[in-house]
Each structure stands twice: as C-alpha cells, then as structure tokens.
Amino acid sequence: MTATTADLFSLRGRTAVVTGASSGLGARFATVLAAAGATVYAAARRPDRLRELADSDPGIHPVVCDVSREEDRERLVGTVLEHGGRFDVLVNNAGASGAVRAQDESSGDFSDVLAVNLVAPFHLARLLAETPSDHDGTKSVVNVSSVLGLVSGAPLGGAAYAASKAGLVGLTRELAGQWGRSGIRVNALAPGWFRSEMTDGLFADERSRRWVERGTMLGRGGQQGELDGALLYLASDASAYCTGQVLTVDGGWTAR
Numbered sequence: 001m002t003a004t005t006a007d008l009f010s011l012r013g014r015t016a017v018v019t020g021a022s023s024g025l026g027a028r029f030a031t032v033l034a035a036a037g038a039t040v041y042a043a044a045r046r047p048d049r050l051r052e053l054a055d056s057d058p059g060i061h062p063v064v065c066d067v068s069r070e071e072d073r074e075r076l077v078g079t080v081l082e083h084g085g086r087f088d089v090l091v092n093n094a095g096a097s098g099a100v101r102a103q104d105e106s107s108g109d110f111s112d113v114l115a116v117n118l119v120a121p122f123h124l125a126r127l128l129a130e131t132p133s134d135h136d137g138t139k140s141v142v143n144v145s146s147v148l149g150l151v152s153g154a155p156l157g158g159a160a161y162a163a164s165k166a167g168l169v170g171l172t173r174e175l176a177g178q179w180g181r182s183g184i185r186v187n188a189l190a191p192g193w194f195r196s197e198m199t200d201g202l203f204a205d206e207r208s209r210r211w212v213e214r215g216t217m218l219g220r221g222g223q224q225g226e227l228d229g230a231l232l233y234l235a236s237d238a239s240a241y242c243t244g245q246v247l248t249v250d251g252g253w254t255a256r
Helices: 005-009 024-035 047-055 070-084 107-130 159-182 200-204 206-215 228-235
Strands: 015-019 039-044 060-064 089-092 139-144 184-191 246-249
Touching (some): 015 024, 024 039, 024 047, 024 089, 024 228, 039 047, 060 070, 070 107, 089 107, 107 139, 139 228, 200 206, 228 246
Parallel strands (some): 015 039, 015 089, 039 060, 184 246
C-alpha cells in the first residue's frame, strides 16, 4: 500500500536526539521533530533553557550535556536507551564558532572548535550505529553543517568553523558509504545565514546584514521555520532513498 504524505513525514514511535537544543535552530529542530510525533531528547549545557523547552512540549525531554566531553556523550545515549530503549534519529546541531580571523585563533582554540563541531558528531553517530533498532525503517543521522563548509565566508566565517563544517560534509559521505547497507542513512543539512545566538551580531550590524542581503539570491537572511521542511525530510522516511547528501538551504547563497 502506498504511504500517504503524512505517513512519509511522520516520526510517530521514533526516538530522536537533538544536540545544541537550548536555543536557536536546535530548539526549533527539537520542536519540529516532536510535532512530527517523535520522542525527543534535547541535549545542551544550559538546564534552564532546556527546562523551558521541555515545558513547551510533553514530547521533549531535557538532558544536560556538554558534547565536547566524551563521558557526557555516552551518558546522553545511555539516558535515551534507559528511558526509551531505542535511538532512531540523531540531529548533530551543537556548534562552536571560534575566532573570525585565523591570526586570532590558536591551535588550541582550533582543536576546541573541532571537538564540538566534528569529533562529537562522529562519536554520537557511532553510538547510534551501535544501538539495536526494532523499527522497520532506517536510522537517520542529520549532521548540521553550513554553507561555510562549502564556500569561503571571508571576511566572516572563521578557519576552525569552516574546516569543521567542511569536515562534517566529508564525514557525512563516508559514514553513509560505510553504513548504508546496515540501514543507517547519514545526510547533512547546510543552512545559510539564519538568525541565531551565533549570528545575532551579524544581523544587528547594518553593514554585515546588507552583505548577506547582497549575496543571497532571495535578498534576505533565512527566517524562522524555513529549515523545518528540510530537517523533517532528512529525518523521516520521506528521504528513505537519500543518503550521503548535503541539502543546502541558503536562499541561493552558494548558487552564484
């Protein structure tokens, strides 16, 4: 029987983890997955923000977690399995920005950014791959990369940030290749310029805001909700035959 459109995008009965979920895109992602029927474990470092998010939706469960710490990542997955017994969807959203100018970024700073933006997504994806699943469909990993992992953002951006996001694209393709026959799909979402805590300064400054508007075919930055469909597509069975791909949602920034 052919699935309905609602069935394709439904996450009923599935368990998802969203990192970096205490604010911005991560909080939105957690809400979108919960609205689609998933039981969502929202992970981040700020308990007050997580509690506020969980209070807004009974399908969201807060887990205080610093993804730069290996023991925290293992505890996060252990909590998910202890309470739900399964782990179906992972959204690797947590991110660190680092310095804009390479001259201002030490090798230690560079390593710290990669620990959050690249090492943590690899480890969490591996933990997902190791967990059993009784779901008929596939597990789905969505790595949140960036247009800065595809093209230079100079004079904005940052060396460590760009390197980590480009590395996340390579990691996505490699894990997709290694795990595809095991029923694990791995894709990346590459947002353009969206307003968040990390980009508040960018949009508050008139010169940088106009820079975004000039370089984007739609003439503006991304608005709240404009990543919802792309995320849900990659997380759900709607993308059952899609793996190793980068879905860019940037208003045309990288198409020039």
